[in-house]
Amino acid sequence: MGTRERRQREIADREELFLDIAQELIRQDGLLNLQMSRIADKSEYAVGTLYQHFASKEDLLLALMTRYVKDHVSLFQRVAAWKAPSRDRMFAIGVADSRFIRQCPDFFRVTQYALSEVAWNATSPARRKIFFEVNDPLAEVVISIVDDARRAGDLTLHEQNAQEISMATWSMCLGYHNLAHAEGVLEDFSVRDPYSLMFRHLQYLLNGFGWKPLFDPADHTAIEALIQRIDKEVFDEEN
Amino acid sequence: MGTRERRQREIADREELFLDIAQELIRQDGLLNLQMSRIADKSEYAVGTLYQHFASKEDLLLALMTRYVKDHVSLFQRVAAWKAPSRDRMFAIGVADSRFIRQCPDFFRVTQYALSEVAWNATSPARRKIFFEVNDPLAEVVISIVDDARRAGDLTLHEQNAQEISMATWSMCLGYHNLAHAEGVLEDFSVRDPYSLMFRHLQYLLNGFGWKPLFDPADHTAIEALIQRIDKEVFDEEN
DNA sequence: CGCGAATCCTGAAGCAGATTCATGACATGG
DNA sequence: CCATGTCATGAATCTGCTTCAGGATTCGCG
Structure with missing residues (x-):
């Protein structure tokens, strides 16, 4: 079964979604005003789900940076x-x-x-x-x-x-x-x-x-x- | 009267005291663990007094940097x-x-x-x-x-x-x-x-x-x- | 198809810690 | 000695990150 793999992909996609939203929110309101709960709201997931991906807000930011680095x-x-x-x-x-x-x-x-x-x-x-x-x-x-x-x-x-x-x-x-x-x-x-x-x-x-x-x-x-x-x-x- | 000036000096001294303590706490526990209430405790002033000097924690840090710059x-x-x-x-x-x-x-x-x-x-x-x-x-x-x-x-x-x-x-x-x-x-x-x-x-x-x-x-x-x-x-x- | 186990999602509650502000103490000066 | 203004206080408030107990969903198996 590719079940496990599909799941994996879904999770990865969700992580990208979170990062997309974080990026957008930062562009919009500035890093200062970035709030975990807003990311959750906008993505229509619960805050807890967000925390299944990222150990902390800073962890999310590091993930975002990591993504940027690929372009670099x-x-x-x-x-x-x-x-x-x-x-x-x-x-x-x-x-x-x-x-x-x-x-x-x-x-x-x-x-x-x-x-x-x-x-x-x-x-x-x-x-x-x-x-x-x-x-x-x-x-x-x-x-x-x-x-x-x-x-x-x-x-x-x-x-x-x-x-x-x-x-x-x-x-x-x-x-x-x-x-x-x-x-x-x-x-x-x-x-x-x-x-x-x-x-x-x-x-x-x-x-x-x-x-x-x-x-x-x-x-x-x-x-x-x-x-x-x-x-x-x-x-x-x-x- | 030098009353006003004395007062002025006292306030300046207190500000230095706050910065001294902040510096010491940072050296001791790291910037991450710096807490306004600890600075207040250690200086034996109330938190409110601290906030009469600094608009925010970050403001205090900027003040600390400013003081460092003099050595620089x-x-x-x-x-x-x-x-x-x-x-x-x-x-x-x-x-x-x-x-x-x-x-x-x-x-x-x-x-x-x-x-x-x-x-x-x-x-x-x-x-x-x-x-x-x-x-x-x-x-x-x-x-x-x-x-x-x-x-x-x-x-x-x-x-x-x-x-x-x-x-x-x-x-x-x-x-x-x-x-x-x-x-x-x-x-x-x-x-x-x-x-x-x-x-x-x-x-x-x-x-x-x-x-x-x-x-x-x-x-x-x-x-x-x-x-x-x-x-x-x-x-x-x-x- | 139905069941129990495992996994995942949820969001309200917990919590840390920065910031505020109503209160009372104190000084000034008349 | 009082009226007034100034200042210090720290308990209460507020913000926003993080947790976690419970409910939903999925999975593997008979």
């Missing part, structure tokens, strides 16, 4: 498959990251909250494990690009491994996301578009690594052109 | 006053940042939570304003270093202003703090000491900017020596 991974994988010099691909990772954040405006907010100590400790170990597993490919993609670069002679590692190199760009992207989402900071610095700044600074960083071919970050036109090319060739979208 | 600023100002080439001073900002985080282990956790949308929205506008004001000097110090560099001919800005340049290092530091504090990530990447990696990558970034004199980040001994010198000359501490 698929963007990165497109970059990995892109036929381009290693340096352009590394840069495209930054572009992918920013595109992802733009596509999922709530993602960063949820992440920031879910990864804070307070929330993290209220999540279930099982879901944390899944979360890490789902995230793994992100790192793999980046590391493979670094490895390619080394093999192609575009980059000399100098006693660092590929993981360590990848942490540099990662941290910069992460930091920019933080700045971009911190209310008031950009206004103070009169930065119109934080991500165009991030792109430039990523190029400076890659230059610092001596990642060939070197690129002139002051050449705005060239950067713009590259980004447009990435959007077109990697993410098939205009602008 | 004083570290940065020591760097600003350091007699050293602009590039070394810029690097020392990164060192100061990491030292600050090390000194105040709870700071980052509180920040992460307090700046998340959920918590931020529960803070009072007045305190947010103060928070920004207190933070301002941080940026000023960094920007002044960039300006010095430009004036000294150590750095060419290429259509960027000093603020924009400073965002690059800022974002990298911020990103590294995030990574350093995200449970599980470093283990996955088998990074022993994230901050030694950050120091190296900051040097790569500064090289990328062409910030003179260029420095070889692969030279671990030289970096170590520089950091020791900074710890000694700027923060008067060994290691």
Whole structure:
């Protein structure tokens, strides 16, 4: 009998439903106003049922993040498959990251909250494990690009491994996301578009690594052109 | 009469007391277990009194962060006053940042939570304003270093202003703090000491900017020596 | 098809903990 | 010494997450 499997599928579907509704409610009323009982109401299930899926509200948020990560991974994988010099691909990772954040405006907010100590400790170990597993490919993609670069002679590692190199760009992207989402900071610095700044600074960083071919970050036109090319060739979208 | 002023001072003292206790409780039991009623108990004031100072629990946390920032600023100002080439001073900002985080282990956790949308929205506008004001000097110090560099001919800005340049290092530091504090990530990447990696990558970034004199980040001994010198000359501490 | 067992769903009750506010204590100043 | 305003108090309120005892549903089997 496929009975058991059908059941399994039903449960999985229901979980997706809960997450869909949570996502919608967050978009509508903000993370702050997300209430378990509302999710239950909207889904026409009882609160107790919700709690059969998620150990806590935070657990649900972690599940939501985990789902988002799949989109993130698929963007990165497109970059990995892109036929381009290693340096352009590394840069495209930054572009992918920013595109992802733009596509999922709530993602960063949820992440920031879910990864804070307070929330993290209220999540279930099982879901944390899944979360890490789902995230793994992100790192793999980046590391493979670094490895390619080394093999192609575009980059000399100098006693660092590929993981360590990848942490540099990662941290910069992460930091920019933080700045971009911190209310008031950009206004103070009169930065119109934080991500165009991030792109430039990523190029400076890659230059610092001596990642060939070197690129002139002051050449705005060239950067713009590259980004447009990435959007077109990697993410098939205009602008 | 100094009556009014005395009263004012008493109130300010009490606020400090509340924050001291909150800080101690957080260190002891973790941010997660911080309870307003415990703060009240320990301070031998009523809960209501606590609420005459802070609009909410989150407001108290923001106040606590604001207090921490003063230490942060004083570290940065020591760097600003350091007699050293602009590039070394810029690097020392990164060192100061990491030292600050090390000194105040709870700071980052509180920040992460307090700046998340959920918590931020529960803070009072007045305190947010103060928070920004207190933070301002941080940026000023960094920007002044960039300006010095430009004036000294150590750095060419290429259509960027000093603020924009400073965002690059800022974002990298911020990103590294995030990574350093995200449970599980470093283990996955088998990074022993994230901050030694950050120091190296900051040097790569500064090289990328062409910030003179260029420095070889692969030279671990030289970096170590520089950091020791900074710890000694700027923060008067060994290691 | 009907039965008992197992599983699942339910939502009202429980609970934790942040926040409020009616009350009374205290200080001021006339 | 009283009238007045100010402040501290903590029990009561409120919000919203979480639990759990009971009822419904499904399943396997004779």
